[in-house]
Structures are given as structure tokens and as C-alpha cells.
Amino acid sequence: MALSTKPLSGMRQRFPEQFRVEKFVTDVLSGSSVSAGFQEYDGPVIEPLALFAAKSGGELVGRQSYSFTDRGEREVILRPEMTPSLARMVASSGELQLPVRWFSMPLCYRYERPQRGRVREFLQFNLDILGSNSLAAELEVILVLNGIMKSFDAPSSIxxxxWSSRRFMTEALLRCGVKQELHSGVFSAIDKKDKMKDEAWSDYLLQACGGDKKVAGTVVSLVSVESLSDSWLVNLMAESPAFNEVQEFDLLLEKTGISSALFSPGVVRGLDYYTGIVFELVDTGSENRRSLCGGGRYDNLVGLFGAGRISGVGFGLGVLTLTLFLESYGLIPESVKQAAPADVYIAVASSSVIADAGLLAETLRNSGIRVMMDVSGKKLGKQFSEASRNRITQVITVGVEEAETGIYKMKYLPDGKVTAGSVEELIGILK
Amino acid sequence: MALSTKPLSGMRQRFPEQFRVEKFVTDVLSGSSVSAGFQEYDGPVIEPLALFAAKSGGELVGRQSYSFTDRGEREVILRPEMTPSLARMVASSGELQLPVRWFSMPLCYRYERPQRGRVREFLQFNLDILGSNSLAAELEVILVLNGIMKSFDAPSSIxxxxWSSRRFMTEALLRCGVKQELHSGVFSAIDKKDKMKDEAWSDYLLQACGGDKKVAGTVVSLVSVESLSDSWLVNLMAESPAFNEVQEFDLLLEKTGISSALFSPGVVRGLDYYTGIVFELVDTGSENRRSLCGGGRYDNLVGLFGAGRISGVGFGLGVLTLTLFLESYGLIPESVKQAAPADVYIAVASSSVIADAGLLAETLRNSGIRVMMDVSGKKLGKQFSEASRNRITQVITVGVEEAETGIYKMKYLPDGKVTAGSVEELIGILK
Structure with missing residues (x-):
């Protein structure tokens, strides 16, 4: 029986035309990171299960994991996210290296039901600063995030x-009358607000608040706040250090002109390890409902490895989700989609001149010209068609005479114009 | 108990200084491929076990595989190599696209005992042409391989x-008196020649030859041949089409000046699916015994997917093995190892000017300058040390006065010289 021509469901397979688009996206992500002094790293795809069991949250290592026992009887998992591996690397490299500013483009794995923007094998861009307690770190990562969107020419309207703060929300929930032991459940409920129907969500929140309608109502008021100068909020949070921090950060964002940043107490992010400022990037339109990016400050991850307390702040961004967003707003340039794989095609008139064609190809390549040499062995007409199919505009023909004289004819396919010249002359035209 | 700060044995973890070296290597591999009109693709890491069971050879899917049953009861494997996934992609994209010239940089997995140059999780560069039966395809991939080595400034002496040919060797073995049914075992024996002690190998070969000493002796003569004009060989292979092809290819290599290519009948390559020309890249010195690269022509892979017969030729190259080779010959430039992560460091004199520093950083970044803005919140002296530690030579200080006047001081750390100027003036110096 013939094998299936399809990959497994949810797996990442990229033909060249798809790869070009993905690379356009990842190049901008890398470029924006490098521009801000971040350095690239990578960790293993296969990790000990215990690394994620500790902090990522039960769903990721339970129902959604690719975990198995390897041939050496180790309980392993294909990483569902990058941050725990990052924390381990920072723990092992010692305090002298702090603060670190690192980014990565890891393949990650989650066993979820595939749907638009959600697959099982995905590239997730990660950018983090570890070893800084200053809000300058939060500002810096959000500057990079905003810089990424500007590099894609995304208008701030889309x-x-x-953003919000876990610390602020913890204090606010206490002041709303939510007991500490209910916070985890209430955070989960708040995180699911936009993913559920209104009525179902109200019931869910009420239950999370221990069935107390008054408390649940106050929580609804809290997550509905749209401004830090809201008088109800200012009154609720009087003399709260966490509220001061939130106000301070709001001012930083305003002063640096990040108009797309908006204080949103409903943003709490799903991962269990966030402790301070949290944020997410969302499409303001309706086509892409999943958040493009989520991040925040985490204080207690590196400590898991026995190192001292090292605080981090960073975000993860799904490359596929971002690509779909860019495509739905027409922000993937046609020049990327239609790029030709070479500057010139070398047509080979007969098999007796293959070596001559190869030598010519090498000379041109050494001059920085991208050369596709014919390997089909077909007739010249078909070779010209092959150049066209590849959107290559220039074709040099190598025959016995050309090989002897060193004078070649180059045809510009769009207008059919033919130029004859030496290798040096053709290089001059092609460069 | 604290979690281990080490990754699992044999897994790929790259700190930024290691990542830079790896990226230097992979950039050359990509660049050489793009220069020859090859396009990048990628496939899934998680593949159906059946995809590899069919053709890769028993060892890869048996003792050396990372295989498991996923949550949907699928028998899956972490790809041990790329070629079967490539064959599937070509089969699914249809004949109209042929020939394809593709390359990839996949992560691959083999459960082997880790040692120098051999790990369990590794990047393996792959470059292939599918849909061409011409020797021009073999020539083209070897031109790229040779071009890669030249790009690394590797002298051809190291x-x-x-190279050899499976088809040629099959005919040669028959003429040496080795029955067809013994060929697979004899190929295995030939492949292990350099990995075993002489005496043990002689015994192994004798057994593979069915215990026939005369036949085994002839096979030893065959694999010891060093030239295609060897009179014993010419006599043995009279009027053999496969021998003609080998001679033709030798001439192509000679004419294109690939002096590092050498006909070597002992090269058969371990993967079961090769059918024509095979080749490998080896270190001529003694430090790196593993072959850096192996490849060849495979005729019967794409057919597994029910498509017509599509012949391919290509090679796989281990990025780690190549990196070790380059390092042992001093071919990784110091400038790569010592690269600074930014062109300028912005020191922040007090927390009241963080936003001003952020705005300055963004202006410089938008001009193409790589800027590391301080996030430590430490005293200025420590911030300057932080710039030094990162090998960044220029430091701009932002204080209240600078934020007000827009005139900044920039210090060049190597000689301590200070320049004062507007943002535009500093950009002029930094670019």
C-alpha cells in the first residue's frame, strides 16, 4: 500500500513558497530583537517532564502534552513552551551574566485539536530579559514588541x-472581597472571559467567587475598568504599592508614545508563573480571535534550579498566528510571495558542455549572483520554460561555441532582448 | 528538590555565544544553497513511524529511534533524517513542479550513545534535486558542497x-563473483571498513562473502582501487554501462576543477535507499573521523507515495560535525566568537528618564543602529561596566539635562574619548 502523501494532522510542513512567507516573518522578529541588543539562544525540544510539571500549569503537561518514555527509561516531553528551559539555562550560567537579554525561535508542541491558527507543532518566538527588577525591562520588551509591529507596517489601529498586573490584580481582588484561596480560580475565570458566552461566563465567575453574588459583581466591575483614573478604581486601590507601579508603568508607555498599549484589568494570561506586569497583543478586528502574543514578569522560575531569586520578563509570540494576522491585513508583501529563486538561469545546449556550464555558474556565484544551472537535460525551449516557471528573468545559454569563445548570449525574458558579452560583461549587467 | 540545571544527555542547548558560531555555519550553508538557486523548505519533526520503516534501514527505526504512541494512538517517530519527508512533499506537489532544488536545516533525532560529534538531537543540513536523471544534478550538488567548503576558506588539502556508485559497485561485485543475494551484506561490510580493525574487518567481509576466500580477496582488490584507469579495474569492468557513467562523472569533476573529489570504491554509504552515485565528505586529518556529509542518488523513494518514479540526488550534512571540523582547523573567525550584541549602550542616569532613554533608543534603532538600553537600574559606573562586559564600545548617557536639551554625551570606551551632540550627530558617528 502506498504511504500517505499528507503529514500528520497539526504538523508543520512548509513548501518553499510557504517557507518564504514564514521566513519573512521570523526575519522581522529576529531583526527587531537584534536591533535592541537581544541575543539568540536555543534549548532542546526533548526535555524532562519534571521541568514543565513544576510550573507551566496542569493542562500543558497533562492533556495537551507530547510526553513519552525514552529508550533510557526517562520521562520526557516535547517542550510545550520555552520559558522553563530558558530559566534553567540562566540558572546554570550564573549571576555574573545578568541581566541577560535573549530571544529564540523554538519549535514547540501541544496536543490540541487543530483549528485556524492552532496547530500541534509550532514556532513560538520568545524574547526575555532576566535579572532586572526595573520597569525599564517591561518597557524594553514592549518597545521591541511594538517595534516588530511597526516593522511589518501594521498601523496601530489594527x-x-x-496589559495589567498580577500583583495589582491580587491586591484588587482582596479589596473586592475575594479570599486568597479563590484567586487562582478567579484568575482562570477572568482569563476565559472572551472565550465564553456572557451568561456562561457569569455563572463560571460566580462559582469561582465561592457563590458570592456581591463579590462576583465587584469583580465584574474591576475587569470592566477602562482607565487608571477611573474614580471607583482609584478609591478601591488607595495607597496600594501595586497600583502605584501600574500607574508608573502607564506613564512610561504614554511618554514613549506606545499608543497601542492599553491598561486592561481583564488581561491576566493563562500561564501560572506570572507574578507582575502581564500583557498580550490582540487583533482589534474580528478575524483573528486568538491573542497573537502573551507575556509578563515571572519572579519564581529560576529559583526552581536552586539558584537565587532571579526575576524575568518576556513574551511568547506564535509565528503562525502572527502570519495569519499579517495575511488578513495584506501585510505580507507580494515581492515575498513571488520571489524568484535565482537571478539568472543557465541553459545547457548539450550534455557535452555541462562542465563548462558548471564553471560559468561557479564564476557568477562567486560574484554574488544567484545562478540556477539547468539539470533537466531537456531541449533548450523547455529549459527556457523552466526559467519562466521559476520567475527567473535572465537566461544565459551555454553551447559548444560559447564554451570555446567565452562570449555568451543572455536573454531578458520579459522583453526578449538579447545581450552578448564576456563573463565580466554579463556580471556587470546582472549586479 | 531543585531541578537539574543540565539538559538531557545528547540534547542541543545553545547559549548565545554558541548560537553565534552555529549560526555562522548555518548561514554559510544557506547562503551557498541560495546562491545556486535552491529554495528552503521544512517538514514535521513528528512523522508516522511507517514513513521511515519503509526505506531508511532497520537500525534507524529500531534501536536508534525516538518513537512513541501519541495521544491519538498514532505510532510516531521523531524524524531520524529528512529524505523520506522530502520525498513525500515532492510526491504530493505533483510532477509539474519538477525538477525541484530544495534545501532544509531540520532538527533530527537518533537515540545513540553521545560522543564527540555525535549527539541525539542535531541539525542536519539537507540539499536535494528531484526530478532529474542527468549527471548534471550530481555535479550541481557537489558544486554546492565544494562551494560551501570554499566559503569557509577551507583549503582543499584538509x-x-x-565518491563511487552503487550501480557500478553492484555490477563490479557480480563480476567479482559475489552473488546478488549477498550484496546487501557486502555493502554493509564495505561501509564499515574504516570503523573496524583490519583483521576483524577481513573476517567480517569473508563472512559477508559467504566464506569464499577468493571472492573476498577480489572484493578487497576492488575497494583498494584508487584510480579509474587502474588496468585491473578497466579489465574487470569492460563494456559496463555503470562503469561508463562513473568515468563520465569523473571527467565532469575534473573539468570543473573539483580537485578534492576522488573516486573511492570503498564509499557506499549506509542508507539503504541509494541506487546511483554516492559520495561523502571527510576530513583528511585524523581529528574528525566521522564523515562530515553523505549523499547520493536515490531512485525509488518518491514512488512509495504512489506517484510515478522520480529520481533524486542530494546529501545530508551534520552541522555539529562540520562545526567541530571548522574549529579544529581554526576556521571559525574570532569576530564571530567575540561579536558584540549592540553598537551602542544607553546608560540611564535616573529612573525619571527611563522613558526619554526609551525614546532615544527607538530613534537610533529606526536608523539601523543596534541599541542596548540599560534595564539594570544600577549606578552609572556599573552600567558602563555592563557595556564593557558586553564588548559594546560606545555609551550614551541619558540624564535629566540631556533629556531636556537633546544634546547627549557619547563615550568611546577603548580610548575614553567623549563626543557631545544631537541625536542626528550621534547617528552620523555610529553609522
């Missing part, structure tokens, strides 16, 4: 960076 | 491209 995306929003919603 | 590496050798040994």
Missing part, C-alpha cells in the same frame, strides 16, 4: 497591547 | 569528497 492591534492592541492590553 | 577535506576530500570521496
Amino acid at each position: 492591534y492592541r497591547i492590553g | 577535506y576530500r569528497i570521496g
